[in-house]
Amino acid sequence: MIRGIYIVANDRVIENAIALLNSIRLYDKDVQVYLIPFNDNYHQVADKLATLHNVKIFPDLELIEKFTNRIGEIFDRDFLALPNKMRKLVAWFGPLDEFIYIDTDIVVFEKIADNLNKLAEVDFFCCDYHHANDKLRNIFSPFVKEQNIFTDAQLEDVFNSGFWASKKGTITEQQMDEALRECANHREYFDFSEGVTDQPILNYLILKLIAKRGNLVKIPGGGPGSWANSRNFQQEEYVLYDKGKRLQYLHWAGTKMKIGSPYWKLWEHYRYLHEGKFALISKLNRRLFSLMNFRT
Template identity: 25%
Template structure:
């Protein structure tokens, strides 16, 4: 199948998330063998990852605007996520080589042909389409959020899965919006800097945005791995079995593990390993699953403690004190 060369997908990664990237790339090329794919390097630590470009047929996009985008990120950073400014590089996609595109983080596996989700922006005349929403991960409780919600804005969408088109924002426009957003920094999530930023930009510009599931229909409302139900394969597509749930028997086009570390306790791990181990020899499978079992035994006691209110509360109190001391220094 041939695709328009100006339609495709951007993704961001580095060598730190190499294993995640392998699973992502395998799954992407399984369902999108010819759709253009472009890497936005997360930072300079990408030597291993760049060697995969021929195998998975992805291009590398670098731009002089990266440093200015990182400067915006640094201005929003409160000391919680030292690597946070690098996430802002993804927004160079608005003046990149693709006219219509989707942006994806690599801590996910692709489970469907993505072209219809990109073309929906153009064909349905939207400016921006997003997926999962969690307003508390974007805006703090308060008057600013309440006013946005009264105006039908403030959806609080995830910044790791979205589709848009070239030219919706310019670098200069981002810098101007950043100056305005910094005036209400206390009304934005303290940790998710790039997520709060792009939501603020879309809300202040009154971008015509919508949710993939609501606009297209027939797909799950969320792609987060922790959602209830079981994922199954039928008629060349993945669906969610959640009897009695709103997404029962709806298609799931990707699955993401935002907020999760790569270990044996993450939900739906079998889908990750299916993509990660693709094309590997049987010895690799045995080795990985042995490590998988050992990893499970190592983490299960810690996970058990984390779920107990007594230990969890004290852990977060200590973490808060450490974080405050870090910011003061």
């Protein structure tokens, strides 16, 4: 059995991708990580992550291209804000038998692939409090509950699409194609009001097609949170804790990454983990010197 991690990235998110992989490799030197290209502009990030952390390109680029074209055929142009975000769904048809998908605006605080042991009990799991805090927001419209499209119990399993895990083949290509066409025919099911793309569709697929689901925070006493806009986490060294419980990861979902963002210095630590303070200062000085010379 082959286990590992999938990410989706292009050159635009190279800084976030480096920070994520630095954190993954800090705790796990060996787990296989595959990059699913977001678009054709991915060669810089692919080369960097391959050099630093032995990240491999998803081996079937033709499959990704076919899947992207299929998404364009199924959905109207104005249905999905960023259709290429749907590329993460090829994870069910890739080389990994068991996998975790992780967004690049995340850093982890543990050997994250060990959570794949949960797949001995379920066929899919997530790890967040979307069900408790945001309820159906950014996933489903009130119509879904009013028309009993899903039961109340099923709707308790909604999740953020930035961190989740499953098994290859749990969803077949035919099942996915049929479910995606159902989504395309029922725009009224979804809440796209804040610009999300893949999250509502992915939630529909999981609730519709995978019965054995889990959430790592649904344990006695509750698990730690993970959202960077939660300002109540405590920091020790470069790890965060939620009421004494070590976070598994931190996710800057919906937050523009920049100086002043929540936990920015923590992110900087992981981004420059192997470069050191003086290397960072030197890099900034060289950039400033270059700009000054250019202006003269």
